[in-house]
Amino acid sequence: MNSAQDFPDRRALLRQLLQVARPCWLHLAGIFLLNLIAAPITLLLAFPLKIVVDSVIGRQPLPHFLRTLAPATAAKSANLIIAAGLLLGLSMALNLQAYASWLLQTWTGEKLVLDFRSRLFWHAQRMDLLFHDRRGMNDLSYRIQYDAAAIQYIFIQGAIPMLSSALSFLAMLYVTMRIDSSMAAIALVLAPVLFLLARKSGRRARDGWDGIKKLDSSAMLVLQETLSFIRAVKAFGQEPFEDQRFRLRSRQRMAEQVRVASTQALFHVMISTALACGTAAALFIGVRHVDAGVITLGDLLLVMAYMAQLYEPLRNISGKLPELQTWLVSIRRALALLEGAPELIEPRNATPTDRVAGDITFCGVSFTYPASGRALDNVSFTIPTGTRVGILGASGSGKSTLINLLTRFYDPCEGQVLLDRRDLRNYSLASLRQQFSIMLQEPVIFSATIAENIAYGRPDASRAEIMEAARMASAHGFITALPQGYDTPVGDGGCRLSGGQRQRLAIARAFLKNAPVLIFDEPTSAVDIQTEQEIMRATEKLMHGRTTLIVAHRLSTIRHCDLLLVLRKGRLRMATTDFKAAIREITEPSFFEIGNEDNPDFTLRSVH
Numbered sequence: 001m002n003s004a005q006d007f008p009d010r011r012a013l014l015r016q017l018l019q020v021a022r023p024c025w026l027h028l029a030g031i032f033l034l035n036l037i038a039a040p041i042t043l044l045l046a047f048p049l050k051i052v053v054d055s056v057i058g059r060q061p062l063p064h065f066l067r068t069l070a071p072a073t074a075a076k077s078a079n080l081i082i083a084a085g086l087l088l089g090l091s092m093a094l095n096l097q098a099y100a101s102w103l104l105q106t107w108t109g110e111k112l113v114l115d116f117r118s119r120l121f122w123h124a125q126r127m128d129l130l131f132h133d134r135r136g137m138n139d140l141s142y143r144i145q146y147d148a149a150a151i152q153y154i155f156i157q158g159a160i161p162m163l164s165s166a167l168s169f170l171a172m173l174y175v176t177m178r179i180d181s182s183m184a185a186i187a188l189v190l191a192p193v194l195f196l197l198a199r200k201s202g203r204r205a206r207d208g209w210d211g212i213k214k215l216d217s218s219a220m221l222v223l224q225e226t227l228s229f230i231r232a233v234k235a236f237g238q239e240p241f242e243d244q245r246f247r248l249r250s251r252q253r254m255a256e257q258v259r260v261a262s263t264q265a266l267f268h269v270m271i272s273t274a275l276a277c278g279t280a281a282a283l284f285i286g287v288r289h290v291d292a293g294v295i296t297l298g299d300l301l302l303v304m305a306y307m308a309q310l311y312e313p314l315r316n317i318s319g320k321l322p323e324l325q326t327w328l329v330s331i332r333r334a335l336a337l338l339e340g341a342p343e344l345i346e347p348r349n350a351t352p353t354d355r356v357a358g359d360i361t362f363c364g365v366s367f368t369y370p371a372s373g374r375a376l377d378n379v380s381f382t383i384p385t386g387t388r389v390g391i392l393g394a395s396g397s398g399k400s401t402l403i404n405l406l407t408r409f410y411d412p413c414e415g416q417v418l419l420d421r422r423d424l425r426n427y428s429l430a431s432l433r434q435q436f437s438i439m440l441q442e443p444v445i446f447s448a449t450i451a452e453n454i455a456y457g458r459p460d461a462s463r464a465e466i467m468e469a470a471r472m473a474s475a476h477g478f479i480t481a482l483p484q485g486y487d488t489p490v491g492d493g494g495c496r497l498s499g500g501q502r503q504r505l506a507i508a509r510a511f512l513k514n515a516p517v518l519i520f521d522e523p524t525s526a527v528d529i530q531t532e533q534e535i536m537r538a539t540e541k542l543m544h545g546r547t548t549l550i551v552a553h554r555l556s557t558i559r560h561c562d563l564l565l566v567l568r569k570g571r572l573r574m575a576t577t578d579f580k581a582a583i584r585e586i587t588e589p590s591f592f593e594i595g596n597e598d599n600p601d602f603t604l605r606s607v608h
Contacts, residue, residue, distance in 0.1 A: 013328070016335055020116055021155055027108040028155055034101040035164035039171055041094045046305035048087040053298040056080045060296065109152030116151045120144045120337050129409045130370065131340055138221040143334050147213070150330035158324045165313035165320075172313070176303060182285050190278045194317070197270055204322075208260035209329045215256060219249035264322055271315060279304075352431035356420045357385045358516040358547030360406065365415035367401055375401040377570045378415070383563065388548045390558030392586050393567035399551045402567070403519055406549070407436050419517075437515040439539075441522040443506035445494030450479055451486040453494075453505050457513035465512060473508035474538045475501070500535065507538050518548040520557070555583070 021028065056079050124132075124140055132140070173188070226233055226242045233242055286300045295303070360383040367376045376398045383389050391399050404410050405417055408424045417424050424432060437457070445453055454469055455461045461469075466486065470476040478501055482488040494502045510518065520539070536557065552558050564582040566574040574585050 013332065013335070016338075017151075017154065017331070020119075020151060021112060023115060024108050024112055027104060027111070028160065031101060031104050031108060031156065032160050032164060034097055034104065035160060036167060037097050038094065038101075039164070039168040041090055041097065042168070045087070045090050045094070046301075048083040048090075049301055049305065050298040051079060051083040051086070053301055056083065058296075058298065060298065105156050109156045112152045112155065113149050116334070117144055117148045120148055120334060123338055127340060129404065133369075133371075135337075136221070138224050139217055140337070141224075142217045142220055143337055146216075147330040147334040150327040150334070153327045154324065154331060158320055158327060162317050162320050162324075165316040169313035169317075182289070186278050186281050186285075190274055193274055194271060194315075197267060197274075204260075204263050208256060208263065209326045212253060212256050212260065213329060213333060215249060215253040219246060219253055222246045222249055267322060275315065346429055347425065350426055350428045352428045353435075354431075356435050356516055358435075359383070359385045359418075359420050360517070360547060361416075361418040361421065362402075362405075363416045363418065365405060365412045365417060367405060367410060367412050367414075369401075375570050376405070376412075379567075379570075379572045380415075381565060381572060381575045383547060383549075385547055386545060387563055388543060388561045389550065390561035390564045390582075391549060391551045391567065392558070392564060392582060394586070396569075397567040398570040399567055400521065401570075403438075403521060403549065403551065407438070407519070408432055434513075435515055436517050436519055437510035437513050438519045439503070439506050439510060439521065443494070443502045445490055445497070445502050445505060447490065447492045449484075449487050449489055450482070450505065453490060454486075454508045454512055457509055457515075461512055466508075469508040469512035470504075472511045472538070472541055473504045474534060475504035475508050478504075503535050504538060507535065507542060511542055516546055518543060518546050520548070520550045520552070522552055 121144055124144065169191075222242065222245050226246070233239060283304065286295070286303060289295050290297055290300050362379050362381050365376055365379045366374070368374045379398070379402070391402065393399050401410075405412055406419075406424075408417075408429065411425065419427070419432075419435065446456065451463065451466050454466050458465075463486070467476060470479055470486075479486055479488075488496075490496050490505075494505070497505070550558050550561065558564065559579060561579075562577065564574070564576055564579065565572060566576075566582050566585045568586070574582060576582055
C-alpha cells in the first residue's frame, strides 16, 4: 500500500485511538508534562562539569547567576562545593521526576488496557453467532487478551516519548547553537538520515509482525484444541501428531521472529554508526575551535555532553518508529473487532415482556449458513402452549438450526418465527432470552461454585431458592455430600463432577430460572440408562405446564411427547402425534439402522 492510499487509513486509525484513550487524556497529559520537565533538568546536568573544568581546575569566574553564591575571591573549593551541590540537586530532581512518571505511566497504561479489553469483550458478547462462527473463539481471545495490550505501548511508550523527544531535541539544538553553531549543524544533517532509516525499517517491521501475529494465533489454536480435547487425544494416541503440529506452527513463528529481529538489529547498527560519525565530526570541529580560542575547554566538554544528549532524542525517535509499527499491527487487529455490527438488529419499537404463554409458530421459515449452505427450507408448524414436542432427524437435518432460530441466535432468511403470535424480532433480545431455558447434551458448567452455577440465570436468587431448585432437580443430596456443599468449586467446565451431576445442575438452573419454554438438546445421550431415568424423573417435574422442545436420538426421551416433528435435509417431512408413524418416517434403511423400538434404550444410528 502506498503512502497516498495509507494516509486516510492512518487518519481514521488516529481518530479511533484518540477515542479509545479519551477517558485518560488528563493522565496522558500529565505524563507528557513530566517528560517535558526531564528535558531542562537533563540539559543542566552537564553544567556542573563546565564549572569544575573552567572555575575549579581553570581560572574562569563562575557564571553570572552563580556569583551571588560565592564571592569572586572565594577559594576554588567553594566553587567545587557549588558544582557538587548543583549536581546533587539536579540528580534528586531527575529521580523524583522519574518516580512520579513511572507511577503515572503504570496506572494510566493499565487503565487504558482495562477499558479497551472490557470494551472489546462487551462488543464480542453482543455479536451474533455468525460472527463468532467466522472469527472463532481462539482468534477472538488472542485479540482481546494480547493485541489489546498494544494500546498502552502506543501512547505510553510510543507517542508521548516521541513527542517529548522531539521537543527535547529542539531545546538541546537551540542551546548547542548558542555555544557553537557548527557543531549543532551536524545534528541537523543527521536528523533526516535517521528518519528515513526509521521509516524504511518501520515498514518492514509492520509486514513482519503482521505475519507473526497470524502464526501466534495459529499456534494458540493448536494448543487450545489439544488441551481442550485431551481425553480424545490420549484415547487415539495422537500426542506425537499434536506435538508435531504445535512444533511446526512454533518453528514458523520463530523463523519469522528471527527475520524481523535481524532487520531491526541491522537498523540499530546503522543508527549507532551514524551517531558515532556525528560525534566524531563534532569532536573534530570542537577541538579545532578550542585551539582557535573560539570556545573554552569547558564549553567543549559541555557541548560534547549536549551532543550526546542531543543524539539521544534522535535515537529514541528513530528507534520508536519501528516499534510503533509493531504495536499498530496489534491495535489494528483489536480495533477490527469493533468494526463489525451485530447482524441481529433490535428495532426501536422492540418491547420487553415479563413472561410469555409459550405458543410457537414457524411460518415458511428458511435459513442458509454463509459457509455450509441451506439448513432449513420452507418449514412451517405450530406448537400450542404447554405442548411437549419431540424433534427427530439425522445429523444435518436442521434440528439445531431450528432451535437457534427459535432462541433468535440467528434470524431466518425467509419467513417468520412467532412467539405468542408475535414476531421474535419485535421482542427486546434481553426479555426474549429470559423466556427460554436450554439444556444441552454436554451441560454448560462454569468454573465457579455449585451455587453460582445454579444461579447463573438468576444471579439475585437467594440461597433458599437455589437449594429448592436443587431439590426439585434431585441434586440436593449429592451437593450436600460434597466437602463445601453449595460453595464447592466445580473446576474447569465442571471437571470435578460426573456427567449425571452436571446434568442435574443444569436442570436445577432451569428450575430456578422458571422460564415458560424449555429446550432439551439431546440431554441424556451422554449418560447411562440409570442416570437417564433419574434425569428424566427430574425433568418431568420441570416440563409440567411448560412448552417443551426435545431434540433427541434416544427415543425413550421423546416417547411421551404430544407432537413429533420429523426433519430431513432441512425440510419438515412430518408433524404428527403418532409415535410409530414418526419412527417409520425416519428409519428408512438408506438413512438409519433401527433396533427393537420397545427397548427403552432404543437409539437411532446413522449409517452415513
